[in-house]
Amino acid sequence: xxxxxxxxxxxxxxxxxxxxxxxxxxxxxxxxxxxLGTRWAKRSKLDHEAIIDLGLFALIAGVAGARILHVLAxxxxxxYVHLCTDPAQVAWQITAAQCAxxxxxxxxxxxxxxxxxxxxxxxxxxxxxxxxYYGGLIAASAFGLWFLKREGFxxxxxxxxxxxxxxxxxxxxxLGCFLGGCCFGTVAHDHPFSVxxxxxxxxxxxxxxxxxxxxxSLESLPVHPAQLYEAFxxxxxxxxxxxxxxxxxxxxxxxxxxxxxxxALLRFVLxxxxxxxxxxxxxxxxxxxxxxxVVAACIGxxxxxxxxxxxxxxxx
Numbered sequence: 329x330x331x332x333x334x335x336x337x338x339x340x341x342x343x344x345x346x347x348x349x350x351x352x353x354x355x356x357x358x359x360x361x362x363x364l365g366t367r368w369a370k371r372s373k374l375d376h377e378a379i380i381d382l383g384l385f386a387l388i389a390g391v392a393g394a395r396i397l398h399v400l401a402x403x404x405x406x407x408y409v410h411l412c413t414d415p416a417q418v419a420w421q422i423t424a425a426q427c428a429x430x431x432x433x434x435x436x437x438x439x440x441x442x443x444x445x446x447x448x449x450x451x452x453x454x455x456x457x458x459x460x461y462y463g464g465l466i467a468a469s470a471f472g473l474w475f476l477k478r479e480g481f482x483x484x485x486x487x488x489x490x491x492x493x494x495x496x497x498x499x500x501x502x503l504g505c506f507l508g509g510c511c512f513g514t515v516a517h518d519h520p521f522s523v524x525x526x527x528x529x530x531x532x533x534x535x536x537x538x539x540x541x542x543x544x545s546l547e548s549l550p551v552h553p554a555q556l557y558e559a560f561x562x563x564x565x566x567x568x569x570x571x572x573x574x575x576x577x578x579x580x581x582x583x584x585x586x587x588x589x590x591x592a593l594l595r596f597v598l599x600x601x602x603x604x605x606x607x608x609x610x611x612x613x614x615x616x617x618x619x620x621x622v623v624a625a626c627i628g629x630x631x632x633x634x635x636x637x638x639x640x641x642x643x644x
């Protein structure tokens with residue numbers, strides 16, 4: 329059983345309080361992003377109530393999309409299948425005492441804890457953790473475009489607003505990841521910014537399974553704070569989008585393209601500093617493959633939209 333999946337499924341183990349920290353920061357991030365969006369709409373003399381509705385429903389769509397991609401692409405698919413069809417194939421690497429605390433069944437022969445009963449809806453339990461950013465972005469963006477079109481809202485202007493506020497929401501989301509211990513980095517003994525996570529955290533579970541720790545009840549080895557790297561990277565993207573790109577944009581939609589491409593590049597690099605399981609193939613994670621596709625699409629869209637914005641002048 330994958331250690332991260334164990335943390336996701338049980339919600340909290342021993343001293344861990346990952347669920348409240350992550351979802352609190354997620355809600356704070358979405359709330360702040362929505363508030364900034366409404367202020368932008370008021371200054372632009374647009375319907376700010378549409379932005380409030382957009383923020384609320386985009387949050388719902390984003391969580392659903394993030395959960396679905398997590399189940400399908402993060403390497404946990406068969407864990408969820410076995411939880412429904414054959415729980416005996418699921419093994420949690422915890423102590424017998426912890427197994428009793430989570431109402432599991434202790435398998436003394438294998439020295440592992442197994443689920444007491446089948447759970448065919450574990451895949452949908454997003455509140456236990458397990459969300460993939462790109463799944464959330466795709467679902468929220470698809471809904472947002474449909475909603476803006478239905479409301480008659482200037483779509484490209486709204487996407488530029490999103491390109492400025494989404495990275496702020498991501499900043500808070502990654503702070504939540506850091507507090508929850510997920511998305512942890514690779515071992516970095518002598519790095520000045522390295523951190524250690526507490527016993528039974530996803531990092532210590534993963535290192536125990538990899539043979540780097542003798543017991544999962546020990547705090548993790550020092551690791552890169554990959555969550556904080558991404559958090560402050562997103563803050564930098566937001567600042568550049570607001571104060572550099574937006575005042576100089578050549579056409580509506582340019583800020584959003586800048587956000588998509590810059591985040592994809594940031595995430596591609598940071599994937600090499602992460603040690604949690606993220607799926608993937610051919611040496612690249614799922615997020616890296618998606619990031620490459622996003623950058624290619626942004627380059628093509630930038631050229632097309634730039635040419636389109638010049639067309640009326642050329643015709644004149």
